[in-house]
Amino acid sequence: MLSIEGLCAYYGDLEVLNNVSLTLKQGQIVSIIGANGAGKSSFLKCISGLISKKTGRVIFEGNSITNFSANSIVKKGISHVLEGRQLFNHLDVIDNLNLGAYLFFKRGNSGLISQRRDEVFDLFPILKERSRQIAGTLSGGEQQMLAIGRAIMSTPKLLLLDEPSLGLAPLIVSNIFSIIENLNQKGTTILLVEQNANLALGISDFSYVFESGRIKLQGTGQELLGNEDVKKAYLGH
Ligand SMILES: Nc1ncnc2c1ncn2[C@@H]1O[C@H](COP(=O)(O)OP(=O)(O)OP(=O)(O)O)[C@@H](O)[C@H]1O
Ligand SMILES: [Mg+2]
Incomplete structure (x- = not known):
């Protein structure tokens, strides 16, 4: 459904994403985890048209939307819930x-x-x-x-979610996560950015770990939950 090929993105002369490639199949929940400043929010903004200085390709349902405006990307069926709700x-x-x-x-x-x-x-x-x-x-x-x-x-056919658990009590977070799963079961494909790696990996079909604007690791939620580097850096054990 969504395929990102060799994406690089810039704020002025500063490169924020370097050669990121990722695919997402219809019906999946795919998540991105990574440290503060790794480029996760910037990546979602590239997909939804909020960052225009970029190279590489964003392909949605077989067509390039790389240089489409944010408006026309919403019309194509992609919605973005920004970090901090806005x-x-x-x-x-x-x-x-x-x-x-x-x-x-x-x-x-x-x-x-x-x-x-x-x-x-x-x-x-x-x-x-x-x-x-x-x-x-x-x-x-x-x-x-x-x-x-x-x-x-x-x-939307595809929902981009940027840190839905930010600043929320555990009970509310689990409520929101079950709603995300419910939405997914009803047919919405989900690309989820989360600091709460445990929860995100737990509900994902596939996940990517971002580090300094690049993909450092990728695998199924279960594979990453068992990965020693991921455990040390993101799961706190
Ligand atoms: N509008 C901007 N202008 C210049 N630099 C920016 C801008 N927005 C983000 N950056 C920089 O780009 C880098 C990646 O930021 P981004 O917000 O994508 O990271 P993130 O992985 O979402 O981090 P967090 O987990 O803290 O939300 C950071 O170094 C940040 O300072
Ligand atoms: Mg962010």
């Missing part, structure tokens, strides 16, 4: 969700959008209870749910 903090839950579908809004299809919103509410009942609450006043866990909910308003 909600419209002064707007309420419903308006944040609606904005997730704005590329698809046409006069006359608001029924479709409210139907989609109801599907998001089925997945995250707490968002329904809080539908008129201002996003900036939600708890951290609720904000993460809203960020994911907003991203899936466009019914």
Whole structure:
């Protein structure tokens, strides 16, 4: 479904990714782990069109989207939940969700959008209870749910998730991870960046370890969970 070939990316003259190649099959959960600053978020931004200074190729469903705008990449079926959620903090839950579908809004299809919103509410009942609450006043866990909910308003085929567990209590993290698995079982392919390596490797079909802008290791979740280097560096034992 997604194939990245020899991707290099730059902030000005600074190279942030070096020759990264990765593939993702439809229906999979693939995760990326790695230290702070390894280039994980930058990698997701290259896929979703938020970083344009790059070489190499991003192929989605057989077509190159390497130089597409962020808008047109959403239209192709890729949604990105950014690190740190990036909600419209002064707007309420419903308006944040609606904005997730704005590329698809046409006069006359608001029924479709409210139907989609109801599907998001089925997945995250707490968002329904809080539908008129201002996003900036939600708890951290609720904000993460809203960020994911907003991203899936466009019914993406591929969801890019950047550190969904960031700053959340363990119980909320496991709740969010089971929702990610649920979304995947319903057909959404997932590319997950996580600091919580244990959890990420546990739910992934395949994983990559990034180090200084390169892929250092790759393997199934089980293979990496058993790898001595991974254990020492990322699993804390
Ligand atoms: N807008 C930017 N301009 C210049 N340098 C940047 C920019 N964004 C990120 N960088 C640099 O690129 C490198 C990779 O950053 P990135 O955010 O991709 O890492 P990360 O693996 O997601 O880290 P973390 O785990 O802390 O989120 C870092 O050295 C960072 O300082
Ligand atoms: Mg990051």
